[in-house]
Amino acid sequence: MSRVHDGCIAMSREDQVSGNISTQSMWRLLLSAALALCAVRLMVSYATGLSLHGDEAQYWTWSWTFEFGYYSKPPLIAWVIGAATSICGDDTWCIRAPAALFQTATAILLAGTARLLFDNRTALWTGIVWLTVPAVSFSSLIMSTDALLLFFWTGCLWAYGALLRRPTWGAAVLLALCFGLGLNAKYAMAYFLICALVHLLISAQARQKARVAATHLIAGFGLGTCAILPNVWWNKVHGWATVGHTADNVHWQGVVLHFNELGDFLGAQFGVFGPVLFVVLLLVIPRSRRACQALSEPARLLLAFSLPILLIISIQAILSRANANWAATAYPAAAILVTSVLLAQTRRRWWLWGSIALHMIVAAGLYGAVLMPGATARALGRDPFQDLSGWDQVAYQVTDRMKAENLSVLLMDNRMMIASMAYALRDQPEIVIRTWNHDTKIDHHYEMAWLYSPSVDGSRVLLMTPHGTQSIESHFTKVKELPPIGKVDRVGQAKNLELRVLEDPK
Structure with a gap:
């Protein structure tokens, strides 16, 4: 045995x-x-x-x-x-x-x-x-x-x-x-x-x-x-x-x-x-x-x-x-x-x-x-899947803002947000997504394949970021601040995303 x-x-x-x-x-x-x-x-x-x-x-x-x-x-x-x-x-x-x-x-x-x-x-x-x-x-x-x-x-x-x-x-x-x-x-x-x-x-x-x-x-x-x-x-x-x-x-x-x-x-x-x-x-x-x-x-x-x-x-x-x-x-x-x-x-x-x-x-x-997000949020105090919801609403708001400003390039500097927005905007082929590289090192796929180039993508872009924008703003001559977008998850918790219209790269 x-x-x-x-x-x-x-x-x-x-x-x-x-x-x-x-x-x-x-x-x-x-x-x-x-x-x-x-x-x-x-x-x-x-x-x-x-x-x-x-x-x-x-x-x-x-x-x-x-x-x-x-x-x-x-x-x-x-x-x-x-x-x-x-x-x-x-x-x-x-x-x-x-x-x-x-x-x-x-x-x-x-x-x-x-x-x-x-x-x-x-x-x-x-x-x-x-x-x-x-x-x-x-x-x-x-x-x-x-x-x-x-x-x-x-x-x-x-x-x-x-x-x-x-x-x-x-x-x-x-x-x-x-x-x-x-x-x-x-x-x-x-x-x-x-x-x-x-x-x-x-x-x-x-x-x-x-x-x-x-x-x-x-x-x-x-x-x-x-x-x-x-x-x-x-x-x-x-x-x-x-x-x-x-x-x-x-x-x-x-x-x-x-x-x-x-x-x-x-x-x-x-x-x-x-x-x-x-x-x-x-x-x-x-x-x-x-x-x-x-x-x-x-x-x-x-x-x-x-x-x-x-x-x-x-x-x-x-x-x-x-x-x-x-x-x-x-x-x-x-x-x-x-x-x-x-x-x-x-x-x-x-x-x-x-x-x-x-x-x-x-x-x-x-x-x-x-x-059951509501029951889960009450039991845990938050929705553990909050990052997996709210992107469709963000995409609708971004599309409206870009149309109002006559923009076609959406600039971001966060890999996870870029990927999530690419999926949320899958039915909006007129919007071009680009990433900003803060240094000379390639840190993810989008810095290798979707890097922003003024000569190709134009001089006017909409910047969206979950954090401060000054490090990117300093590279442009004109900056226009727009009201932030609120990303709301399944149980109503909101997170603000900053928006700027950037023009004329230095």
């Missing part, structure tokens, strides 16, 4: 015998749950009335043109949004729909991986666990690179496990496709190579199987890596924009240790993966060589594809900072591992079911907060 030894789970062959559920029943139950939850998420997204987040709106503006790269990310998210909007238009629900669809597909693919390593019962509950993980419930409502990355990461995990089990060219092609597309979704896909190396280092059996599958593995990873070469070329042509942005995110500044950042990052993981699941994951970490030797081969593989990522991002947090989602690729393998541990004994299964119930309550609270 399964046993916890020195903080590490060791699984016998007996634990891997299929549970009392047929393959057909397992897939029927999982698909029913996955499609039902996906439908709920799509309906919530449709009913919210929330505008796009600044990052989402930025990705949407990227999708206007087909490129092999964009300022801060590889190109896949823009391609996916472009494909979605070509089918169902530019409404917010349509732009966000791929997130819910990809997370649903990830759960199904992850169940297939769990079945490859364990049994039908583990596969079913792994899929359900993934569908209800707090980060997945949240990520299914926003269009981000993580939804794409996690799907292709999980596809790579299945293909890698299948190749070690029995090398086939079909699995090698799948590995190449998923690895290549994953790299084009987010550079964090490269962690997969590190995890594979760790797996080969800690498992003699894996090394033996990898020798047999060496040609297939090399072909899969090699061809997949070739898929990122067009993005490398794009970066070279554009001054290594994405590479520079990634380096800025890492933000190392000498040997300065930030243990408070590590605490914040690790604390956030209880919310990302769920408190019960994250605690169990920490408990299964081997604490001695003997414990490592007691690991089953599936457990070795799953730990190798989760713990190194948590360690890398924890080091990053100590050296600078780390966002909560930067370790997202640790959790597909961790979901399988933790599910198998909790299913191993009857008394542990209650923790699994309790964790799923808790996550469902959290998801209901999240979706309720999205759909």
Whole structure:
């Protein structure tokens, strides 16, 4: 039977015998749950009335043109949004729909991986666990690179496990496709190579199987890596924009240790993966060589594809900072591992079911907060989604002011506001949006692509900014102050945006 030894789970062959559920029943139950939850998420997204987040709106503006790269990310998210909007238009629900669809597909693919390593019962509950993980419930409502990355990461995990089990060219092609597309979704896909190396280092059996599958593995990873070469070329042509942005995110500044950042990052993981699941994951970490030797081969593989990522991002947090989602690729393998541990004994299964119930309550609270702004504002004292509302009204007011002043160029200096206004003004093609760069450094996509040029855009513009305007006013000869615009969120809270008509650049 399964046993916890020195903080590490060791699984016998007996634990891997299929549970009392047929393959057909397992897939029927999982698909029913996955499609039902996906439908709920799509309906919530449709009913919210929330505008796009600044990052989402930025990705949407990227999708206007087909490129092999964009300022801060590889190109896949823009391609996916472009494909979605070509089918169902530019409404917010349509732009966000791929997130819910990809997370649903990830759960199904992850169940297939769990079945490859364990049994039908583990596969079913792994899929359900993934569908209800707090980060997945949240990520299914926003269009981000993580939804794409996690799907292709999980596809790579299945293909890698299948190749070690029995090398086939079909699995090698799948590995190449998923690895290549994953790299084009987010550079964090490269962690997969590190995890594979760790797996080969800690498992003699894996090394033996990898020798047999060496040609297939090399072909899969090699061809997949070739898929990122067009993005490398794009970066070279554009001054290594994405590479520079990634380096800025890492933000190392000498040997300065930030243990408070590590605490914040690790604390956030209880919310990302769920408190019960994250605690169990920490408990299964081997604490001695003997414990490592007691690991089953599936457990070795799953730990190798989760713990190194948590360690890398924890080091990053100590050296600078780390966002909560930067370790997202640790959790597909961790979901399988933790599910198998909790299913191993009857008394542990209650923790699994309790964790799923808790996550469902959290998801209901999240979706309720999205759909009922008044109740949420009364409970929290504010609307947590206030930045995602009010932009349509701002766009109407800006359009009226620009018509009254006979202006066609709207100038801004805030990336998130530029993106939000670009989406809000999507039906006003006569308005040209431009950004102001306060220094010579390119800090975001719009400073690279939408930079204001008097010789091209004219000498009269409307400046809109959420902060002081003097640093920009000083570059123009004539300045006319207009009454500010109030951006009012869903519960009536207002935020003023300053307006100036600027003429004759110095």
